[in-house]
Amino acid sequence: xxxxxxxxxxxxxxxADLARIQLTDEEIDRFxxxxxSIMDAVASVSEVATEDVPxxxxxxxxxxxxxEDVVETTLTQEQALAGAPEAQDGRFAVxxxxxxx
Amino acid sequence: xSTAADIELVDYDEAIARFDPVLGIEVHVExxxxxxxxxxxxxxxxxxxxxxxTPTSLGLPGALPVVNHRAVxxxxxxxxxxxxxxxxxxxxxxxxxxxxDLTKNFQTSQYxxxxxxxxxxxxxxxDGEIIRVEIERAHMEEDAGKNxxxxxxxxxxxxxxxxxxxxxRAGVPLVEIVTKPIPNTKGRAPEVAAAYxxxxxxxxxxxxxxxxxxxxxxxxxxxxxxxxxxxxxELGTRTETKNVNSFRSIERTVRxxxxxxxxxxxxxxxxxxxTRHFHEDTGGTSSxxxxxxxxxxxxxxxxxxxxxxxxxxxxxxxxxxxxxLPAARRRRLLGxxxxxxxxxxxxxxADALDLIEASVAAGxxxxxxxxxxxxxxxxxxxxxxxxxxxxxxxxxxxxxxQGLVDAGKINDKIAKQVLTKVLDxxxxxxxxxxxxxxxVVSDDSVLTGAVDQAIADNPDVVAKxxxxxxxxxxxxxxxxxxxxRGQADAGRVREIIMEKLGVS
Numbered sequence: 018x019x020x021x022x023x024x025x026x027x028x029x030x031x032x033a034d035l036a037r038i039q040l041t042d043e044e045i046d047r048f049x050x051x052x053x054s055i056m057d058a059v060a061s062v063s064e065v066a067t068e069d070v071p072x073x074x075x076x077x078x079x080x081x082x083x084x085e086d087v088v089e090t091t092l093t094q095e096q097a098l099a100g101a102p103e104a105q106d107g108r109f110a111v112x113x114x115x116x117x118x
Numbered sequence: 119x120s121t122a123a124d125i126e127l128v129d130y131d132e133a134i135a136r137f138d139p140v141l142g143i144e145v146h147v148e149x150x151x152x153x154x155x156x157x158x159x160x161x162x163x164x165x166x167x168x169x170x171x172t173p174t175s176l177g178l179p180g181a182l183p184v185v186n187h188r189a190v191x192x193x194x195x196x197x198x199x200x201x202x203x204x205x206x207x208x209x210x211x212x213x214x215x216x217x218x219d220l221t222k223n224f225q226t227s228q229y230x231x232x233x234x235x236x237x238x239x240x241x242x243x244x245d246g247e248i249i250r251v252e253i254e255r256a257h258m259e260e261d262a263g264k265n266x267x268x269x270x271x272x273x274x275x276x277x278x279x280x281x282x283x284x285x286x287r288a289g290v291p292l293v294e295i296v297t298k299p300i301p302n303t304k305g306r307a308p309e310v311a312a313a314y315x316x317x318x319x320x321x322x323x324x325x326x327x328x329x330x331x332x333x334x335x336x337x338x339x340x341x342x343x344x345x346x347x348x349x350x351x352e353l354g355t356r357t358e359t360k361n362v363n364s365f366r367s368i369e370r371t372v373r374x375x376x377x378x379x380x381x382x383x384x385x386x387x388x389x390x391x392x393t394r395h396f397h398e399d400t401g402g403t404s405s406x407x408x409x410x411x412x413x414x415x416x417x418x419x420x421x422x423x424x425x426x427x428x429x430x431x432x433x434x435x436x437x438x439x440x441x442x443l444p445a446a447r448r449r450r451l452l453g454x455x456x457x458x459x460x461x462x463x464x465x466x467x468a469d470a471l472d473l474i475e476a477s478v479a480a481g482x483x484x485x486x487x488x489x490x491x492x493x494x495x496x497x498x499x500x501x502x503x504x505x506x507x508x509x510x511x512x513x514x515x516x517x518x519x520q521g522l523v524d525a526g527k528i529n530d531k532i533a534k535q536v537l538t539k540v541l542d543x544x545x546x547x548x549x550x551x552x553x554x555x556x557x558v559v560s561d562d563s564v565l566t567g568a569v570d571q572a573i574a575d576n577p578d579v580v581a582k583x584x585x586x587x588x589x590x591x592x593x594x595x596x597x598x599x600x601x602x603r604g605q606a607d608a609g610r611v612r613e614i615i616m617e618k619l620g621v622s
Binding site for chain 2: 097100109
């Protein structure tokens, strides 16, 4: 059986950072445990997926589904911004972007 | 996380004497398709914000991507032009990161299966040396939207209170071309980096897959630089300076990073693997974010798209249809035109190759086309702070002007006046000569009058000529040209004088 590495507190903290969410210490503990049981469940799939079963990214064996390079109907600016929490000058307004450029 | 701000830059030549720089360059090119990579929104540069979009461009729930056939064709063209192998099958992947210019929180890109891989391109340096750059891969992906930072004094993030996002650019097809490490460039690293990007830019234009305007961001370069103690040592830690947008900035970036990294190493510190930003005003780079590891992007195959498997027939069809590439074209034109290597290089640097070729196609001889574009027109362009192609004159007009000179209708001096009038928008050369009565005067009745006057005014010169000093004729021709506003047919004037004075 394929061994799945267990998920520790550090892994959860790192994932939270990548996902831009803030977790309390208690949440980190809880998720570490929960992720572990998810990983166990996934591990049972690995038992079936032996080396002679190729990895697949799509359930249907299709290739080359293309669209011709032709302009289709677009949204108006009003429609585009309809769902925006905030808009300004025809653009989506988002909170200050920190720490990166 | 950033290096100490007080790192002292090492003098460039000294840094090169003690360290061996290695380059790596990633070039993004926006493809000139009519629509975006995965949806039918128009791929246009200038539009009202958030109008060139569909639900797919915005990543709205339920919207699904479909691959643009032409974008794949263009990517294959680029791959073939860079001597790459074209994948028998390849797929798209999701590259996850959070930034407001991506609505989906992932960029649809290619990861482990790029469409093109393992190629090379030869670049020519200023002195004619050819360097081969190895290409690792070229892959397809989508561009992101555009952030405008508001509230800061300089439009930068620093000090901004919030940001505005326009998604018109989101989903525009990109091809990213990644080199293998480029070693052995030594002190020429800055020149090699710029020449490589210029070579790619010229190839994109020749292939007609992109307008490839640097200033518009159609072509953007990320410049990786690392230093090692000697060419046998292992590669040092690299930095990646993002989105450098002009050839001059590319050179300055490489130069600065070499000086800076040498300073870091001299101070006994380690170069930190990070992205950096180039600043046009200071010519320096500053620390951005620490470079994410590939695993931080948590790539996985895009489940909404099926693999792209270009048939070998299609690939060969595209290969056959490839136009003549810039390097081959330069060699051919060099042979056809008979320019010296130096003349040819000047022509290339002045962006005059297309203009001269078009002038020749319109009937001018190659030397005369070069004379106009590299002489008078280059001078005027410089005075007006314009690039040659931006002058308000067409190659056909240049050819027409030269045609008038060749036919003896106007002389070189008048031709320059006509040129100025063309540039001022007064019309085509022949029409200007006609309207303004600038044609050479070879009508004997007019010329004879002027000759008689000159002979009467200059008895001493006449005496010299009669005594055998034929070269003194020039002293008579001057006033005659003046009397005819430069339009006299100098050859005919000379004949008339000699007839009148009975010399030969």
